[in-house]
Amino acid sequence: MWDWNYVWDILPQLLSALKMTVWVTICAFAVALIIGLLLAFAARSRFKVLSLITKGMIEFIRNTPLLVQVFFLYYSLPLLTGISIPAFYAGVIGLGLHYSTYLSEVYRSGIEGVPKGQWEAATALNYTKAQTWRSIILPQAVPPIIPVLGNYLIVMFKETPILCAITLVEMMLTAKNIVSQSFRAFEPYTMVGILFLIISYIASLLVQRLEKRMNLQRGK
Amino acid sequence: MPNSWIDFLPTLLKGAEITIVVAFFSAILAVVMSFAAGLCRLSKLWIIRTLTAVYVEVFRGTSLLVQLFWLYFALPFIGVELPKMLAAILAIGLNFGAYGSEIVRSAVLAVPKGQWEAAVALNLRPWQRLWNVILPQASLRMLPPFGNQLVELIKSTSLVYFITMADLTYQAMVLRNNYISWTTEILVLLLLMYFVIATLVSLAVRLLERKWTAGRL
Numbered sequence: 001m002w003d004w005n006y007v008w009d010i011l012p013q014l015l016s017a018l019k020m021t022v023w024v025t026i027c028a029f030a031v032a033l034i035i036g037l038l039l040a041f042a043a044r045s046r047f048k049v050l051s052l053i054t055k056g057m058i059e060f061i062r063n064t065p066l067l068v069q070v071f072f073l074y075y076s077l078p079l080l081t082g083i084s085i086p087a088f089y090a091g092v093i094g095l096g097l098h099y100s101t102y103l104s105e106v107y108r109s110g111i112e113g114v115p116k117g118q119w120e121a122a123t124a125l126n127y128t129k130a131q132t133w134r135s136i137i138l139p140q141a142v143p144p145i146i147p148v149l150g151n152y153l154i155v156m157f158k159e160t161p162i163l164c165a166i167t168l169v170e171m172m173l174t175a176k177n178i179v180s181q182s183f184r185a186f187e188p189y190t191m192v193g194i195l196f197l198i199i200s201y202i203a204s205l206l207v208q209r210l211e212k213r214m215n216l217q218r219g220k
Numbered sequence: 221m222p223n224s225w226i227d228f229l230p231t232l233l234k235g236a237e238i239t240i241v242v243a244f245f246s247a248i249l250a251v252v253m254s255f256a257a258g259l260c261r262l263s264k265l266w267i268i269r270t271l272t273a274v275y276v277e278v279f280r281g282t283s284l285l286v287q288l289f290w291l292y293f294a295l296p297f298i299g300v301e302l303p304k305m306l307a308a309i310l311a312i313g314l315n316f317g318a319y320g321s322e323i324v325r326s327a328v329l330a331v332p333k334g335q336w337e338a339a340v341a342l343n344l345r346p347w348q349r350l351w352n353v354i355l356p357q358a359s360l361r362m363l364p365p366f367g368n369q370l371v372e373l374i375k376s377t378s379l380v381y382f383i384t385m386a387d388l389t390y391q392a393m394v395l396r397n398n399y400i401s402w403t404t405e406i407l408v409l410l411l412l413m414y415f416v417i418a419t420l421v422s423l424a425v426r427l428l429e430r431k432w433t434a435g436r437l
Contacts, residue, residue, distance in 0.1 A: 001298055063371060063418035064411045065378035068389060072411065075396070076404040161285040162379070172285060179293070186297035189290045197281040204281075 007187050010178050014191055017174035018199075024091055024170060025157045031096025032156070033149070036103030040111065043104065058101040067162050070094035074166040091163040099156050106148050110141035147214060150207035154200050161192075171195065225405045228395055235391030236413060242305070242377045242387060246312035247370060253317025254366075258324025259350075272321070279318035285379050287311045292383045308380040316373050323365045327358040360432060367425030371418045378414070388413060 042054040061069070073094045078084040085093075114137055122132040164173035175188040222228060260272040279287065288311040291302060302310070331354050339349035381389040392410040396403050 059419075060411075060415055063375070063422070064414045065375040065389070067378045067381065068392075068407065068410050068414060071389075071393070072407045076407050079401075079403055158281075158283040161283045164285075165382070172283075172289070175289075184297065185293045186295075189286065189294040193282045193286045193290055196283055196286055197278065200281045201277065 003187060006182070006184060007191060010188055010191065013174055013178065014171060014188070014195060017169060017171045018195055021157070021160050021170040024088065024095070024160055024163065024168065025153070027092045028095035028099070029153050029156055031092060032099040032103050035097060035100035037107055039100055039104035040107035043108065058104060061098060061101045066094065066098045066159060067165060069098060070163065070166055087163070087166045087168040090166055091168045095156060095159060095163065099152060102152060103149065106145050106152070107141070110145040111137060113144060114140045143214065147207055147211040150210060154203045154207070157203070158196065158200060222399060222402060225409055228406055228409060231391050231395055232388060232409060232413060235386060235388035236417070238386055239377050239388040240417070242308050242312070242380055243374045246309045246316065246377070247373055249309060249313025250316035250320055250373060253314060254320025254324050257317060257321035258328065261321060261325050262328060276318045276321055279315050284311060284315045284376055285382065287315055288379055288383060304383055304385045307383060308385055312373060312376055316369060320366065320369055323362050323369070327361040328354060330361055331357050363425065363429045363432060367422055367429070370425060371422050374418050374421060375414065
């Protein structure tokens, strides 16, 4: 039933695809971190129109499937703009943009956690807005949310198999290709599952340790 | 050739029906698994706790798409062939059940200890304690996170497209293959339909939440 020789044969292919999977995750996470922060700023903006549009956009992206969004980026944008996007970038932008809406909520909770007196103090010290954000608010808002951000990194890692739909050669598509050559599906798909399990389990242990350390630092 | 985007609606609505059926049954399975696993994790017997922890970690640690592929494409090699619909419902239901079990567990733990003690003092049997005292209070806390999970679940039904089930996404991609020049209209329509379904569901959950809270206060 379970053929170890076959597993050893396909393992190198799966491991090199794992590298791609991790790389896509990291790039998409970077996109999500940056756009998420921008969305959090825009949603707080005093310009009613900007904050309403941002909130509407967040709501729309969060309530539609990542798969369809990726299809849109990969198939529709080239028709609309005339620029075709390689699968890798469509995947990174799609995954990153989707999770930026989740991260913007995380940032929001971090920003709201900064005591009001800090804002007042910044005003009293005559800080400019940029200075206030850079040297007072963000340094206090971001550290407490780092474990939550870590959890989203793991969530995004587990969403990458969806990108096989636009021919991004990550683990899932590699396994699919192996199956279409050898007609044996049991080992490849089980191995993909095990690889995901190992990485996300280790990552979640790391996040837990980080969480404990942060709590200690804040004297909880 | 279609004249306008309206011509796509009948096909897409047929797909929406499948999407809703899959979402409905997998949501039921997810809720059942959430309660079963969430309560089992609080069991006094270590063997039950360990088995449940394994279930939760395996389904949370691997991807939903991998689980779907495993159930539908890998299992036949050890002699288990599942129909598409069953594979879809099992994958989504078990996956979201694993996440939901954490919601149930933390909500039950959040009920003040005095409530347990009071139930013991009143001489209620273990099941009565849980059913009459703890769960009514805990379920109020569970409602908002379960509502969020339900929206996530609806979105995740789009993955059944991969096992060629004729859901909303699948129908749209078939339409797209036939009318490539209409790709943008079809995909925008598809996004809008998911948005409408998800928004209606989250509104319904919010309404339920308000009614529920009102009844309690």
